[in-house]
Amino acid sequence: xxxxxxxxxxxxxxxxxxxxxxxxxxxxxxxxxxxxxxxxxxxxxxxxxxxxxxxxxxxxxxxxxxxxxxxxxxxxxxxxxxxxxxxxxxxxxxxxxxxxxxxxxxxxxxxxxxxxxxxxxxxxxxxxxxxxxxxx
Amino acid sequence: xxxxxxxxxxxxxxxxxxxxxxxxxxxxxxxxxxxxxxxxxxxxxxxxxxxxxxxxxxxxxxxxxxxxxxxxxxxxxxxxxxxxxxxxxxxxxxxxxxxxxxxxxxxxxxxxxxxxxxxxxxxxxxxxxxxxxxxxxxxxxxxxxxxxxxxxxxxxxxxxxxxxxxxxxxxxxxxxxxxxxxxxxxxxxxxxxxxxxxxxxxxxxxxxxxxxxxxxxxxxxxxxxxxxxxxxxxxxxxxxxxxxxxxxxxxxxxxxxxxxxxxxxxxxxxxxxxxxxxxxxxxxxxxxxxxxxxxxxxxxxxxxxxxxxxxxxxxxxxxxxxxxxxxxxxxxxxxxxxxxxxxxxxxxxxxxxxxxxxxxxxxxxxxxxxxxxxxxxxxxxxxxxxxxxxxxxxxxxxxxxxxxxxxxxxxxx
Numbered sequence: 001x002x003x004x005x006x007x008x009x010x011x012x013x014x015x016x017x018x019x020x021x022x023x024x025x026x027x028x029x030x031x032x033x034x035x036x037x038x039x040x041x042x043x044x045x046x047x048x049x050x051x052x053x054x055x056x057x058x059x060x061x062x063x064x065x066x067x068x069x070x071x072x073x074x075x076x077x078x079x080x081x082x083x084x085x086x087x088x089x090x091x092x093x094x095x096x097x098x099x100x101x102x103x104x105x106x107x108x109x110x111x112x113x114x115x116x117x118x119x120x121x122x123x124x125x126x127x128x129x130x131x132x133x134x135x136x
Numbered sequence: 137x138x139x140x141x142x143x144x145x146x147x148x149x150x151x152x153x154x155x156x157x158x159x160x161x162x163x164x165x166x167x168x169x170x171x172x173x174x175x176x177x178x179x180x181x182x183x184x185x186x187x188x189x190x191x192x193x194x195x196x197x198x199x200x201x202x203x204x205x206x207x208x209x210x211x212x213x214x215x216x217x218x219x220x221x222x223x224x225x226x227x228x229x230x231x232x233x234x235x236x237x238x239x240x241x242x243x244x245x246x247x248x249x250x251x252x253x254x255x256x257x258x259x260x261x262x263x264x265x266x267x268x269x270x271x272x273x274x275x276x277x278x279x280x281x282x283x284x285x286x287x288x289x290x291x292x293x294x295x296x297x298x299x300x301x302x303x304x305x306x307x308x309x310x311x312x313x314x315x316x317x318x319x320x321x322x323x324x325x326x327x328x329x330x331x332x333x334x335x336x337x338x339x340x341x342x343x344x345x346x347x348x349x350x351x352x353x354x355x356x357x358x359x360x361x362x363x364x365x366x367x368x369x370x371x372x373x374x375x376x377x378x379x380x381x382x383x384x385x386x387x388x389x390x391x392x393x394x395x396x397x398x399x400x401x402x403x404x405x406x407x408x409x410x411x412x413x414x415x416x417x418x419x420x421x422x423x424x425x426x427x428x429x430x431x432x433x434x435x436x437x438x439x440x441x442x443x444x445x446x447x448x449x450x451x452x453x454x455x456x457x458x459x460x461x462x463x464x465x466x467x468x469x470x471x472x473x474x475x476x477x478x479x480x481x482x483x484x485x486x487x488x489x490x491x492x493x494x495x496x497x498x499x500x501x502x503x504x505x506x507x508x509x510x511x512x513x514x515x516x517x518x519x520x521x522x523x524x525x526x527x528x529x530x531x532x533x534x535x536x537x538x539x540x541x542x543x544x545x546x547x548x549x
Contacts, residue, residue: 008159023372028493028515032180040417040517058343060372064177066284071180086343090284092159096152097286101185 005083005115005133009095011107013081014128018052019119020044026065026072026090035077053127054079055111055119058088069094073106081107081129085116109133137294145195149290156287157298166299168280170255171201171292172247172272174264175285176234177494178207178227186286187233190293195237198295202242202253204265205434205461206231208495209487210243218496239292243489244463246361246433248272257383260303262291266374267365267433267511273375275360277383279303282374302375308384309393310377313400314340316350319408323547324352328412328528330359331510333403334366336411338373340401347377347391355381358436365433366510409548415513415526418504422523425506427499428452428536429492430529431461432509437469439529443484444475446533452483453539457499460484461491483536493519506541508532 020043024030029039035050050072059065069091072078082091091108098105107129111119128136137150157165175183207227213219235241240253247263248254248271255261255278263269263280264287272278281301283291291297301307314337323329337346346367355378367373377385385391430443440462452458460479462470467488470476479486485497492498493515498505505516505524508531516524527535527543534542 025369027179028519038518038521041414041514058372060338060370064174064179064285066286067175067177067179067183070182070186070286074180074182087160089156089160089281089287093152093156093284093287096155097182097186100148100152101182101189 003135005109007133009108010131015051015053015080017125019055019123023057023060026068032071049079050077051080053081055083057085059090065090066094073098083109145190145193149293152290160300162298162300164299165296168260168262170261172263173288174204176206197238197292201239201292202247203239205245209489244434264288266368270364270368310347310391311344313397314348315402317402330363332412334363335370335510338367338371349379369511369514417517418523422504423541425504426502427505428458428532429507432512435462437466447482450537452536458484460486464488
């Protein structure tokens with residue numbers, strides 16, 4: 001298991017790992033008031049992701065997703081960090097805009113397939129992510 | 137632009153464009169000729185904060201810019217008591233901020249059905265809205281990535297995009313082949329078939345560019361619209377090719393750029409039947425729809441004409457609401473032809489600029505939504521927190537009149 005991730009948006013975060021193998025559309029899939037997954041066809045449906053370290057392949061669906069994540073960062077209902085398999089510009093943009101507007105954000109990182117396999121077996125483990133991509 | 141020569145708004149926008157370009161490994165920026173903006177949907181204070189910050193810095197769009205739907209019918213929102221002032225005020229402010237920057241008041245999620253804002257083949261553009269991106273890339277052959285909220289306005293203010301992804305010819309080739317097997321001709325003529333197929337293709341394609349083989353050349357623009365919207369909702373599809381139909385796929389070899397497909401999947405009637413069932417989420421088995429919603433993406437004039445033909449001398453059942461979402465051009469054409477009055481007499485609520493998913497139009501406590509749109513069907517359970525049943529346009533009208541679900545499985549068996 002690699003313990004270093006490629007950081008797209010730098011930052012520090014800690015929280016329990018939540019893994020899903022299915023992409024999630026934040027627009028229509030995430031409630032920015034509560035942090036709950038509201039896509040009823042998604043395996044994480046009903047789970048609250050506020051403060052969690054979310055590991056998923058990427059986004060799917062509407063490009064309105066960045067607005068929803070930005071609003072969640074503003075409302076402090078966003079995941080603590082998001083780790084994707086492929087660089088996802090919808091998520092990165094939200095984190096970047098939050099920096100411009102509110103001078104705070106959440107880290108976004110890209111991980112290898114090997115990390116994904118590890119993450120799938122370690123749901124709920126508390127992770128600490130450092131600005132250089134180091135993971136504990 | 138980065139140094140502030142074009143003003144402070146362009147400077148902020150360019151800073152974001154350059155940072156994003158770096159994140160995605162783009163070595164340079166490309167000029168674009170048009171932009172389509174999705175960020176006018178009011179999702180909360182943060183969107184308004186960002187746009188008003190840019191406006192205060194003197195922002196003006198650098199290229200012709202069209203607007204996606206906004207969160208209310210800007211001309212008739214006051215006729216609907218369910219749109220509270222607390223929502224209407226910031227939602228209108230958001231839409232007006234974009235117009236002040238010079239965007240055109242198109243307010244539609246099907247901008248590719250408006251001649252004056254649709255690009256030509258090969259044109260580099262910066263478009264947002266997942267269904268519009270899929271359509272303009274695939275059916276028109278213009279080039280854009282699927283841009284997110286607020287990045288779209290940064291691109292419109294700078295007139296530049298990072299040179300990566302679907303802007304580059306080498307990234308536009310097909311990657312997987314989806315072959316249709318044994319689909320009866322009668323089904324290939326059905327609009328609903330393309331909704332179901334799009335939903336299935338979105339699920340199957342993952343992040344790959346799919347090439348679909350076995351579709352007829354008589355496929356209509358509205359069917360391609362339905363397919364684009366469905367595939368972009370259930371999946372990440374921003375570009376697809378249909379062999380013999382879409383411009384970058386005159387044949388299979390061209391669609392794949394001479395390479396063999398990475399994967400070949402045969403789409404069977406069984407898979408299509410399952411996909412059709414998945415589009416309905418009605419666990420408690422409600423059989424009395426109280427809301428019918430049409431027009432995601434926005435209904436074209438052709439679709440409105442078909443609807444008008446089905447509602448002759450009929451009336452929506454009491455207590456049931458029937459929404460049709462369309463753009464301003466179609467709305468005016470309907471009014472001019474006397475069709476708006478006909479649809480209204482039937483009991484339809486025709487709205488422009490918006491739709492039931494982004495505007496609070498549906499009565500609280502409604503039990504069951506019925507729609508002919510895979511995109512509505514996909515988003516209704518989450519965004520509207522309602523069970524949903526997917527049907528054809530005719531089934532939606534029959535259900536509206538009888539007040540009970542009417543569905544015909546004949547063509548699918």
